[in-house]
Amino acid sequence: MKRLTYIACCLMAMAFATGCKEDELADLNKGDTPLALTLSEQTLILNETNRDKTILSMNWTSGSNYGTNAAITYELQIAQAGTGFTDPLTYFPGKTVYNYTFTTKALNNAIRGHFNTQAGTGITLEARVIATVAADNVDPQVSPVVSFSVTTYEPVSETLFLYGTATSAGWDNSQAIAMTPAEVPGTFTWQGQLSSGGFKFLTVAGQDFPSYVKGNSQNSIVLRTSASQTDNPWTISDPGIYEIEVNLLALSVLITKMEGPAYSQIFMVGSAAPNGWDISNATELVQNPDNLYEFTYTGVMNPGEFKFPVNRNSDWQQDMYMKLDETHMYLHHGGDPDDSKWEIAKKGYYTITLNLQDLTISINRLKLYMVGSATPIGWDISNSIEMEEDATDGCIFKYSGPMIAGEFKFPVNRNSDWGQDMYMRLDDTHMYLHHGGDPDDNKWTLTEDGNYAITANVEALTINIQKL
Incomplete structure (x- = not known):
C-alpha cells in the first residue's frame, strides 16, 4: 500500500509539472x-x-x-x-x-x-x-x-506623389500619382509617360504641402511647406517614357528618358487562351501605365499552349514573344521557323505578366482564402482559411467545416494590410471581384452555427452555401 501511495504521489507531481506553462x-x-x-x-x-x-x-x-x-x-x-x-x-x-x-x-x-x-x-x-x-x-x-x-532626426515622408501638366494627373493634387518606395529609406521611383509640361512632388495626395520642388539644379529638390516659398517645378520639353528616382534624404532627383518598349500592344493566342487560336480575336494584355514595359493578363486559362503575338494579323507572320524557359521569353521574328510555347496543365484563374525590358514572364494561378467572424479563424487575415481547389477546375474552390453566425468574404492572399483584391457578395448566389483599396465591403452573413459546405466559382462568379 505504501508503494502504491508513493507511485500515485509521483504521478500527481509529474502531472502538475507537465501542466505548467513553459x-x-x-x-x-x-x-x-x-x-x-x-x-x-x-x-x-x-x-x-x-x-x-x-x-x-x-x-x-x-x-x-x-x-x-x-x-x-x-x-x-x-x-x-x-x-x-x-x-x-x-x-x-x-x-x-x-x-x-x-x-x-x-x-x-x-x-x-x-x-x-x-x-x-x-x-x-x-x-x-x-x-x-x-x-x-x-x-x-x-x-x-x-x-x-x-x-533624434526629423523623419522624411514615407509616401511621395507625382503631379503636374506633364503627368496624367495635371495640377489636380487629388489625382497625384503614387511613387513606389524603394528599399533604401527615403527613396522613391516611378516609370511612365510624361508629356510636355511641368511636374513636382507631393507628400500627401490632395494636399499642396509639404511638397518638393526643383532646387538650384535639375537634380536637386527643395522642401516647400508654404505658399510663400518659391514654387519651381521641373519642365519636360521632350515627351516620352521617363524613369524618376527621388532621394528625400539626399535631396536629389534623377530624371532619365528611356527608349520605351518595342511594342505598345501585346496579345495572347493558343489553345490555353480564352479565344483559342483565333489570332484575329487574340486576347489583348493590359499595359501597366506606371511601367510601360509591363503587360498583364488576368483571367481564365484552359489546359493547352499559348504565346504572345504583337498584333492580330491573320497571316501569322508577325513578331511574337515565345518561351525560353518557365520564367523567361525571347522575341521570335515573323517568318522564322521556331515555335516555342508555354503550357498550362490545369484550368484555373491566372495572372500572367510579361516584362519586355528584362524579358521575364510570371505565371500564377489564383488561390482563394476565407476570412470573417463566421469562420473558425475570425478576422485574422494572416491565418485566413485556404479554400480547397477543385481537382480538375482551378476556378472552383470549396470549404466544408464548422461556421458560426457572422460574416465572411474571400481574399486572394493573406496580406495583413487588407489592401488585396477580394471576392465579395453580389447576392446570396453571386459574387464580384472587389479591387484592393476600393471602399466597398459587401459580405455574406450566416445566421446559424453549424457545419457548412461552401463552393465559390471565380469563373462563373457564383457561390453555393449549404448547411449540412
Whole structure:
C-alpha cells in the first residue's frame, strides 16, 4: 500500500509539472539574482538611413522570486533624466523576457512623440526595469537606473506623389500619382509617360504641402511647406517614357528618358487562351501605365499552349514573344521557323505578366482564402482559411467545416494590410471581384452555427452555401 501511495504521489507531481506553462516553469528557481539593466549603447545619434535596423538593445537579469517559484513579470521604463520617472515611456515585455530592442525608426518616433524633442538636439534619458513577483507579500524589485543620450532626426515622408501638366494627373493634387518606395529609406521611383509640361512632388495626395520642388539644379529638390516659398517645378520639353528616382534624404532627383518598349500592344493566342487560336480575336494584355514595359493578363486559362503575338494579323507572320524557359521569353521574328510555347496543365484563374525590358514572364494561378467572424479563424487575415481547389477546375474552390453566425468574404492572399483584391457578395448566389483599396465591403452573413459546405466559382462568379 505504501508503494502504491508513493507511485500515485509521483504521478500527481509529474502531472502538475507537465501542466505548467513553459513561462511558469522558467520562473521556478530564480535564487537571489539581483535585477540589473544594461544597454548596448549609451550615446545614440539616430540617422534615418538606418531606420529599419536595430539601434538599441536593453537587456536585464531575471531578478529573484525569493524562493516562491512564482512567475515574474517585467516593466521597462524610460524617462527624461532628472524627472524621477514621473512620466516615463513604459513597455511590458511579459514573463521570461529579458530583452527589449528598438529599431532606429521606433526609437526616434518614441522619443520625439513622448518627450517632444527637437530634431538634431540630444536628450539625456534614464531607464530602469521593475520586476513584479506573482506572489503575496513580495515587493517589486527595481533595477539601478542606467543613463543614456539620444539625438533624434526629423523623419522624411514615407509616401511621395507625382503631379503636374506633364503627368496624367495635371495640377489636380487629388489625382497625384503614387511613387513606389524603394528599399533604401527615403527613396522613391516611378516609370511612365510624361508629356510636355511641368511636374513636382507631393507628400500627401490632395494636399499642396509639404511638397518638393526643383532646387538650384535639375537634380536637386527643395522642401516647400508654404505658399510663400518659391514654387519651381521641373519642365519636360521632350515627351516620352521617363524613369524618376527621388532621394528625400539626399535631396536629389534623377530624371532619365528611356527608349520605351518595342511594342505598345501585346496579345495572347493558343489553345490555353480564352479565344483559342483565333489570332484575329487574340486576347489583348493590359499595359501597366506606371511601367510601360509591363503587360498583364488576368483571367481564365484552359489546359493547352499559348504565346504572345504583337498584333492580330491573320497571316501569322508577325513578331511574337515565345518561351525560353518557365520564367523567361525571347522575341521570335515573323517568318522564322521556331515555335516555342508555354503550357498550362490545369484550368484555373491566372495572372500572367510579361516584362519586355528584362524579358521575364510570371505565371500564377489564383488561390482563394476565407476570412470573417463566421469562420473558425475570425478576422485574422494572416491565418485566413485556404479554400480547397477543385481537382480538375482551378476556378472552383470549396470549404466544408464548422461556421458560426457572422460574416465572411474571400481574399486572394493573406496580406495583413487588407489592401488585396477580394471576392465579395453580389447576392446570396453571386459574387464580384472587389479591387484592393476600393471602399466597398459587401459580405455574406450566416445566421446559424453549424457545419457548412461552401463552393465559390471565380469563373462563373457564383457561390453555393449549404448547411449540412
